[in-house]
Amino acid sequence: xxxxxxxxxxxxxxxxxxxxxxxxxxxxxxxxxxxxxxxxxxxxxxxxxxxxxxxxxxxxxxxxxxxxxxxxxxxxxxxxxxxxxxxxxxxxxxxxxxxxxxxxxxxxxxxxxxxxxxxxxxxxxxxxxxxxxxxxxxxxxxxxxxxxxxxxxxxxxxxxxxxxxxxxxxxxxxxxxxxxxxxxxxxxxxxxxxxxxxxxxxxxxxxxxxxxxxxxxxxxxxxxxxxxxxxxxxxxxxxxxxxxxxxxxxxxxxxxxxxxxxxxxxxxxxxxxxxxxxxxxxxxxxxxxxxxxxxxxxxxxxxxxxxxxxxxxxxxxxxxxxxxxxxxxxxxxxxxxxxxxxxxxxxxxxxxxxxxxxxxxxxxxxxxxxxxxxxxxxxxxxx
Amino acid sequence: xxxxxxxxxxxxxxxxxxxxxxxxxxxxxxxxxxxxxxxxxxxxxxxxxxxxxxxxxxxxxxxxxxxxxxxxxxxxxxxxxxxxxxxxxxxxxxxxxxx
Numbered sequence: 001x002x003x004x005x006x007x008x009x010x011x012x013x014x015x016x017x018x019x020x021x022x023x024x025x026x027x028x029x030x031x032x033x034x035x036x037x038x039x040x041x042x043x044x045x046x047x048x049x050x051x052x053x054x055x056x057x058x059x060x061x062x063x064x065x066x067x068x069x070x071x072x073x074x075x076x077x078x079x080x081x082x083x084x085x086x087x088x089x090x091x092x093x094x095x096x097x098x099x100x101x102x103x104x105x106x107x108x109x110x111x112x113x114x115x116x117x118x119x120x121x122x123x124x125x126x127x128x129x130x131x132x133x134x135x136x137x138x139x140x141x142x143x144x145x146x147x148x149x150x151x152x153x154x155x156x157x158x159x160x161x162x163x164x165x166x167x168x169x170x171x172x173x174x175x176x177x178x179x180x181x182x183x184x185x186x187x188x189x190x191x192x193x194x195x196x197x198x199x200x201x202x203x204x205x206x207x208x209x210x211x212x213x214x215x216x217x218x219x220x221x222x223x224x225x226x227x228x229x230x231x232x233x234x235x236x237x238x239x240x241x242x243x244x245x246x247x248x249x250x251x252x253x254x255x256x257x258x259x260x261x262x263x264x265x266x267x268x269x270x271x272x273x274x275x276x277x278x279x280x281x282x283x284x285x286x287x288x289x290x291x292x293x294x295x296x297x298x299x300x301x302x303x304x305x306x307x308x309x310x311x312x313x314x315x316x317x318x319x320x321x322x323x324x325x326x327x328x329x330x331x332x333x334x335x336x337x338x339x340x341x342x343x344x345x346x347x348x349x350x351x352x353x354x355x356x357x358x359x360x361x362x363x364x365x366x367x368x369x370x371x372x373x374x375x376x377x378x379x380x381x382x383x
Numbered sequence: 384x385x386x387x388x389x390x391x392x393x394x395x396x397x398x399x400x401x402x403x404x405x406x407x408x409x410x411x412x413x414x415x416x417x418x419x420x421x422x423x424x425x426x427x428x429x430x431x432x433x434x435x436x437x438x439x440x441x442x443x444x445x446x447x448x449x450x451x452x453x454x455x456x457x458x459x460x461x462x463x464x465x466x467x468x469x470x471x472x473x474x475x476x477x478x479x480x481x482x
Contacts, residue, residue: 116418117415118416118417118418118421119418121415121416121417121418122417122418122419125417130393131439131440132440133417134393134464134474134476135428135440135441135442135464135476135477136413136416136417136420136423136426136428136442136464136465137411137413137428137440138413138415138416138417140413140415141411141413141416141428144411144412144413145409145410145411145428145430146409148409148410148411148453149408149409149453152453193414194412194414194425195414195415196411196412196413196414196415197411197412197414198411244430245430245438245439245440246438250408250409250430
């Protein structure tokens with residue numbers, strides 16, 4: 001069995017004083033200190049990052065991490081757009097499954113705020129199909145098409161989506177690592193400017209800097225000595241067409257459904273066993289779809305279900321979603337997000353989630369999506 | 384910078400997609416585009432299902448407000464898509480207008 005024994009994240013936001021690898025260094029130093037590991041006790045590193053090659057001509061990150069960590073071990077970078085962090089974690093888990101008694105370090109990081117919004121949007125568009133780019137479709141545009149389709153199909157309005165952001169900003173207010181700590185109202189969301197109709201600024205995750213890291217191990221002696229540990233019950237990746245137009249259902253992320261079904265099968269637990277989940281809310285509509293495609297809510301009912309806020313901290317629900325603030329309020333440094341999600345579940349399972357600690361948590365799920373649904377990673381942790 | 388080679392390769396495909404009738408199955412209006420499209424914003428983009436069931440994307444042009452809706456009948460046309468600089472290659476591609 002593989003266990004997570006430590007997690008550290010930098011603050012997410014506009015961190016102008018730090019470069020990409022300053023952030024990586026902070027995350028590495030932080031997680032090693034937390035777990036009392038030395039650099040020599042790390043056997044391999046997996047790094048999730050999307051944009052460094054595109055935005056800042058910055059590649060060969062394994063070697064840069066080798067320099068920071070002062071080691072000569074295998075280090076790999078994973079790229080799957082916004083699911084780069086989740087993909088790195090999955091590779092790390094498979095590495096442990098193939099090698100006994102190892103400790104691996106998994107890092108996700110992104111540096112985005114050095115660039116204008118247009119440059120960042122163009123960089124992110126590299127993860128869309130050529131035709132989508134040529135039609136002037138951005139990621140917000142693709143999710144906006146999905147949102148528009150969903151709202152029309154099930155007779156909802158933009159207001160139904162707004163509740164997602166209200167909840168996640170409330171959770172962000174409880175997380176001192178979150179980019180946005182400000183609570184917002186449904187009216188605030190509805191009054192904010194359009195990014196791509198029907199999605200507005202407050203339906204959208206921001207452009208962010210940040211790095212997050214976890215230690216994962218399959219060394220039973222090491223696990224026994226750890227104060228904080230969570231078992232990795234499943235980590236599953238599924239893929240789908242890069243083009244939204246090639247998918248059978250526009251209002252469904254099939255990769256999420258497949259990854260989730262495989263993950264629940266491997267973890268041998270039911271949906272109702274999950275107490276906390278971090279789902280990929282790059283846009284408000286994405287959390288609604290995630291809740292449906294992960295199998296927590298029925299297709300088409302998400303727009304209605306969110307109104308009563310059953311997944312908000314403090315409302316007494318059985319499943320609390322995006323306690324970190326989600327991508328919306330915690331921020332979305334693309335490569336870091338998948339690791340932050342898993343880290344947040346680790347904090348919840350080990351009672352370290354402070355003001356946002358959900359009670360009696362036994363199982364948690366992290367859901368990370370790349371592009372408009374071309375990659376999905378679902379991870380289930382338990383204690 | 385727009386690669387002339389990429390344009391040349393793509394044009395062979397684009398010509399097969401011109402003059403096709405179809406129906407809008409999903410749409411949006413982009414207010415915050417990437418660098419190359421900034422000067423055209425806001426602009427509507429539609430996903431169209433052609434009569435042969437093939438789906439293609441394109442911006443909707445020469446339209447009235449009421450044309451931008453699901454189910455609208457449209458036809459594909461050849462239009463300028465973007466130009467990265469005043470003396471650079473101009474990219475042409477598929478757009479749609481109401482039928």
